[in-house]
Amino acid sequence: xxxxxxxxxxCPMGRIWPFHGGVHPPENKQQSNxxxxxxxxxxxxxxxxxxxxxxxPAKCLLEVGTKVLKGQLIASxxxxxxxxxxxxxxxxxxxxxxxxxxxPSALVGPCIVIDTDGQDQWVDHAxxxxxxxxxxxxxxxxxxxxxxGMGGAGFPSAVKLQAKNKINTLIINAxxxxxxxxxxxxLMRQYSEQIIAGIQIIRQLLDQPTCxxxxxxxxxxxxxxxxxxxxGIDGIEVAVxxxxxxxxxxxxxxxxxxxxxxxxxxxxxxxxxxxxNIGTAKAIADAVLLGQPLISRVTTVTGKAAAKxxxxxxxxxxxxxxxxxxxxxxxxxxxxxVMGGPMMGFTLTDHQVSVVKSTNxxxxxxxxxxxxxxxxHACIRCGQCExxxxxxxxxxxxxxxxxxxxxDKAQSHNxxxxxxxxxxxxxxxxxxxxxxxxxxxxxxxxxLHAETQLAEHARVRFETREQRLIDEKLAKEEKRxxxxxxxxxxxxxxxxxxxxxEDPIAAALAxxxxxxxxxxxxKNATAEPPEDAYKALKTAAAITRTKLKKSSxxxxxxxxxxxxxxxxxxxxxxxxxxxxxxxKAALSAYETKxxxxxxxxxxxxxxxxxAGAVVRKLEKSLATAQDAAAIEVDIVTAKAxxxxxxxALQAYQHQSTALQQQTQES
Ligand code: SF4
Ligand code: SF4
Numbered sequence: 196x197x198x199x200x201x202x203x204x205x206c207p208m209g210r211i212w213p214f215h216g217g218v219h220p221p222e223n224k225q226q227s228n229x230x231x232x233x234x235x236x237x238x239x240x241x242x243x244x245x246x247x248x249x250x251x252p253a254k255c256l257l258e259v260g261t262k263v264l265k266g267q268l269i270a271s272x273x274x275x276x277x278x279x280x281x282x283x284x285x286x287x288x289x290x291x292x293x294x295x296x297x298x299p300s301a302l303v304g305p306c307i308v309i310d311t312d313g314q315d316q317w318v319d320h321a322x323x324x325x326x327x328x329x330x331x332x333x334x335x336x337x338x339x340x341x342x343x344g345m346g347g348a349g350f351p352s353a354v355k356l357q358a359k360n361k362i363n364t365l366i367i368n369a370x371x372x373x374x375x376x377x378x379x380x381x382l383m384r385q386y387s388e389q390i391i392a393g394i395q396i397i398r399q400l401l402d403q404p405t406c407x408x409x410x411x412x413x414x415x416x417x418x419x420x421x422x423x424x425x426x427g428i429d430g431i432e433v434a435v436x437x438x439x440x441x442x443x444x445x446x447x448x449x450x451x452x453x454x455x456x457x458x459x460x461x462x463x464x465x466x467x468x469x470x471x472n473i474g475t476a477k478a479i480a481d482a483v484l485l486g487q488p489l490i491s492r493v494t495t496v497t498g499k500a501a502a503k504x505x506x507x508x509x510x511x512x513x514x515x516x517x518x519x520x521x522x523x524x525x526x527x528x529x530x531x532x533v534m535g536g537p538m539m540g541f542t543l544t545d546h547q548v549s550v551v552k553s554t555n556x557x558x559x560x561x562x563x564x565x566x567x568x569x570x571x572h573a574c575i576r577c578g579q580c581e582x583x584x585x586x587x588x589x590x591x592x593x594x595x596x597x598x599x600x601x602x603d604k605a606q607s608h609n610x611x612x613x614x615x616x617x618x619x620x621x622x623x624x625x626x627x628x629x630x631x632x633x634x635x636x637x638x639x640x641x642x643l644h645a646e647t648q649l650a651e652h653a654r655v656r657f658e659t660r661e662q663r664l665i666d667e668k669l670a671k672e673e674k675r676x677x678x679x680x681x682x683x684x685x686x687x688x689x690x691x692x693x694x695x696x697e698d699p700i701a702a703a704l705a706x707x708x709x710x711x712x713x714x715x716x717x718k719n720a721t722a723e724p725p726e727d728a729y730k731a732l733k734t735a736a737a738i739t740r741t742k743l744k745k746s747s748x749x750x751x752x753x754x755x756x757x758x759x760x761x762x763x764x765x766x767x768x769x770x771x772x773x774x775x776x777x778x779k780a781a782l783s784a785y786e787t788k789x790x791x792x793x794x795x796x797x798x799x800x801x802x803x804x805x806a807g808a809v810v811r812k813l814e815k816s817l818a819t820a821q822d823a824a825a826i827e828v829d830i831v832t833a834k835a836x837x838x839x840x841x842x843a844l845q846a847y848q849h850q851s852t853a854l855q856q857q858t859q860e861s
Pocket of ligand 1: 572575579590591594617623625
């Protein structure tokens with residue numbers, strides 16, 4: 196193995212910048228990096244999730260029962276950010292259904308299941324000379340091959356290669372900083388030429404930026420081999436970095452190699468930079484030079500429970516259970532089975548999940564390596580998490596906000612900048628699974644954001660529709676006005692031509708007025724008597740009676756005095772007599788109609804008044820009475836009689852009122 200001195204001579208390094216925080220967990224890379232990559236035999240069944248990448252799931256193109264060849268397209272990318280999916284081996288599609296996904300949530304998702312036939316027969320395919328095609332063809336080849344970032348994120352590589360900004364520096368991430376994982380290390384040792392070829396294709400697409408391959412100094416052999424392979428090649432250099440976790444985080448790697456910080460909310464392209472994983476460079480070379488889509492990858496199987504720890508070339512869709520069996524993992528000795536590394540990986544509860552394009556490691560740890568998930572203790576606010584956070588966040592604050600579901604506050608404390616490296620959880624003395632809280636909070640923020648967008652979309656649609664209706668109404672009104680103006684002009688022209696003709700508009704208006712008047716008359720004719728009709732009739736009868744009395748007295752006086760107005764007074768009296776009789780008849784008819792008996796009411800009124808007078812008289816006599824007790828008995832008796840008379844009167848009046856109301860309502 197080359198010494199550090201030897202490496203420094205081979206790689207005349209530029210400046211290396213430190214990044215904030217970071218930790219030095221035990222590397223444990225020796226377990227798996229001692230032997231060459233072993234191709235795993237084709238398993239009996241492959242299960243391929245349609246969404247193995249960031250972006251829209253691929254769309255299945257074939258039906259159950261279809262025979263497929265190795266490398267055949269079986270699901271196509273949907274939209275710009277998506278990726279194709281190919282059959283990793285020949286066989287028959289036996290199912291298209293929901294299976295458990297290799298994800299911390301252990302949710303199920305749509306998968307294509309292929310029963311392999313053992314032939315491993317390739318579909319027709321061929322490579323191209325990248326220098327003989329244009330950029331669009333080159334990019335299409337990478338896109339068609341379904342290549343996604345092999346470092347863990349799974350972002351479609353073709354999208355990343357279409358940066359709008361000018362890219363000055365291409366950074367190849369070969370840090371592989373997470374403990375236990377050695378897939379990239381072995382890849383560099385065994386496939387350096389293919390990796391460099393892939394890097395050159397990427398540079399060709401990005402107009403030949405300078406390339407820096409960032410490798411931690413714990414991979415001396417890989418550094419030596421790559422450096423050797425780069426002799427005589429301009430524009431690509433190896434940068435050896437001190438081993439510190441998480442130097443392979445995209446932002447941290449950029450900081451280390453260029454001293455630049457990607458701004459909050461920004462992307463490396465904003466700085467003229469782009470990062471690709473070393474495994475992605477190899478996959479791009481395979482796609483372009485050999486015509487092979489991404490159907491397999493190198494996965495580390497490691498941990499003390501794996502008897503054959505090492506690196507395996509595994510077909511995408513291989514079940515973890517098959518891979519474990521091949522690497523002779525002792526399940527009884529496995530404290531935790533982790534997909535990924537001990538820092539960023541997640542515990543698998545179901546072994547029937549697939550190796551996907553981003554699966555770089557299966558860690559079968561013994562209890563000494565990784566203790567089973569245990570209850571954690573309360574945060575003691577020691578602040579150690581803050582010290583090690585490479586994103587310069589406040590992990591304990593984020594933890595509190597996530598726990599309290601105060602997602603707004605978590606966002607304002609830059610939750611989105613958390614790279615889920617797990618450095619905070621690794622140092623936490625209370626063993627709080629901090630990253631799980633951050634993942635939960637991020638998931639909720641994403642869901643809430645989607646819901647807000649849906650609501651906003653619905654609001655915009657509603658307002659647009661309302662505005663459209665208003666516009667249509669206004670347009671109709673404008674048209675109507677224009678028609679009216681045109682019609683008036685036409686009528687005016689007609690009248691000018693024939694002045695004696697009847698004005699049709701005036702005639703129409705006259706007809707409308709006549710109709711209105713007729714309708715009003717009909718209404719009046721059938722109108723109900725006013726509510727106080729009875730009262731009005733009584734008043735009219737009383738007034739005419741009074742007037743008649745006055746006029747009669749005046750006539751009598753005039754006759755007695757021989758006044759000259761006797762004749763005119765006689766006429767007035769005669770007229771008033773007629774009116775008084777008419778008013779009395781109207782009142783009487785109305786009372787008959789209502790079933791009223793004014794005479795009876797008068798009798799009741801008199802009886803009540805008399806009873807009241809008796810009570811008052813007895814009360815007055817009480818003051819001077821000698822036998823007060825006897826008077827008091829009489830008063831009680833008189834009051835009872837008065838009350839009875841009043842009740843009779845009120846009952847009659849109540850009945851009269853009810854009768855009047857009934858008559859008016861009917
Ligand atoms: S390291 Fe753990 S206990 Fe300490 S402040 Fe952070 S979350 Fe709290
Ligand atoms: S997981 Fe997030 S909060 Fe914790 S150290 Fe890493 S970046 Fe910081």
